[in-house]
Every structure is written in C-alpha cells, then in structure tokens.
Amino acid sequence: MDYFDPHIHMVSRTTDDYETLAKMGCVAMSEPAFWAGFDRGTVDGFRDYFEQLTAFEPTRAAQYGIQHYTWLCINAKEAENVELSREVIAMIPEFLDRPGVLGIGEIGLNKNTRNEAIVFLEHLDLAMKTNEQILIHTPHLEDKHQGTRMILDMLTGDARIDRSRVLVDHVEEHTVRPVLEAGFWAGMTLYPVTKCTPARAADIVEMHGPERLLVNSAGDWGPSKPTAVPDFILEMRRRGHPESLIRRVVYDNPRQFFSQSRGFVFNERS
C-alpha cells in the first residue's frame, strides 16, 4: 500500500533507509526541523540546516521516488536561548517560499517552561503573519499531558488560527481526545518504548475514528523505527480493517492536510 510518513527526520537516517522505505510503499514524507542532539549556537547553523532540509534531502529522497517536504523552526529544546530563537524566527522567512516547505514546525513545548511558551507564541505569530500551516511537537512522557493542554490553551487563545491547518503531533491515549475535540488534526508517533505502539495506535483509530488522525514513525537518530507505518498497516489488516480505512489514515489524511500548504505539490503514482 502506498503511504505517507508525515513525520520523519531523514537528516539522521541513511540512504539505505530511503531505499527500504521506497520498497515498503512510502511515496511521500515530511521532515520537521528538530533538535540535532546538541544545542546549536548561531543563526547560521540553522541557516545551513534549513538548506539541508529544503535542498539536499529532497534530492536524496527523489533518487528513490519519494517526495520530500519539510517544516521550519527552532525546536523547543533550544528555546531556552530566547535571543537565538528570535534570530532564527526572523531568518525563517528566507526559506518559506522554497518548494516543499509546508509551514512552521515542529514547534511546541519540551519541559513546559516560560521561555518555551514565549518562543512557541512567537512562532505562532510568524505563522499567522506568513499564512503558514503549523506542525506541533507535544512533550515526552510525564510532561505530555500538561504540555499538550498548555499548547491547546495557546492555540485556542489566538483567534487568528484556523484549527484545520494545525497538526498536533505525538498524541497518545490521554491527549488525543482534547486535540480532536478542539478541531485540530492529531498525529500518532509509533515509537518502540516511549510513545504509541502500532497496536495502541490501531486501538485509538478504533475508539476515535479515522477523521483528522495520522500516523508517523518520527524516525530520527534515537531509538526509533523508520518502517513503523507499515507495521501499523499490518496491525490494522490483522484485525480485519478494510483497506479503505487504512488508506485513509496513512495516505488520504496526510495528503488532505498537506494540500492546504502552498508548498505542497504532489505527483500521485500512476
């Protein structure tokens, strides 16, 4: 089955992974800007990173027939440096009209601090002024519930935001309901230990329905599995779900959400 991986960090994966993903049916992916494993020190460091995201990775993906899209921001883990964050936010518009740029992301919270909230709000303001879609990172483990609710407070507190153009990612059992009920899109990340398993993601689809729900691997340099979306497809098939339902979650939904970005030009496989 052809599928999208709407959240994967290919800068930290090998070219062999692109080949494997293509063999498993991945036709498109989106790569949010994220933390490199260390705090970058200069705005030029981010400028180089955005160059990699908007020029090099799409070329590498295209060698295997995969269409690569991206999102730009400074990640919440680096938001404690508010001065650098503001420099990066001011620089982001240099890249927003490049092909394949879908919007601002993955912005959000990490430890739910004041500085993270300030930088998040300034990213939202940039997205509204430039008419960009938004991809949101919700915190890990014990911080997720609190941080997701704080993020929803900030999103719903801004009357300019069109909720159908915001994807709140890394939802789990305790956060999916408020995200969907508020009218946002929700992404489930399939991680071996710290987020959703394919079986729990299938449970969430069964309990909440497929509307505005996506699944992704969030494959990166840490423990993660870039082929996790095919694992979800297999789990859904084992339970007897129809192909149309599975396709809606792994192909139609991400395509519909991405199509609201002016940088999304998609060539369907004939």
Place this chain on the structure above:
Amino acid sequence: MADNTPPRTRAEVLQTELLPLRAKALEIAAGLDRLDRADGQSVDDQLQQLRQALAVLLEDAPNRAERVQLIFSRQYDPAWRQQLEVVAGR
C-alpha cells in the same frame, strides 16, 4: 466516541492477545522481582505510581490505557499562564 472496531468476538480477540499479554504480565512480574533483589533505597514516588498503574489494570472499567497514562503525568493547572507570567495570545 466512534467505534470502528471490526466485528471480532471476545474469544477471537483473546485468542490473538493471550500469548502477548501473558508475556507482558511475566515481564512485569520479573521486573518487580528484580527490583526486590536490588540493594538500596527505592524511589518511593515512582514505585507508588507503578503500583497505582497496576491496580488500574485489574479494574473492570474501560479506558485503562488513558487512566494509566494520567497516573504517570504531571498535573495540568489552567492558571499556568499567570504562574509563568506568559501573556495570552491574540
């Protein structure tokens, strides 16, 4: 809440899930035994959370996964903006 569960009987679901659940129950039991054999003070708050979560598993009520998640979560305070002095959005 939507219900998109395929028409499988409880017996069919149990047939599929029994061995994986048995294996996970054994992993928990062995992990707790490992904890008992270890020296030193345990971290009481974390152990208490684990005990609460295990108790939820035995309750005859729905949404166990959501309730276990909340046991391991920091509390949300709707007044967080005032506490962090973050001004409201537009």
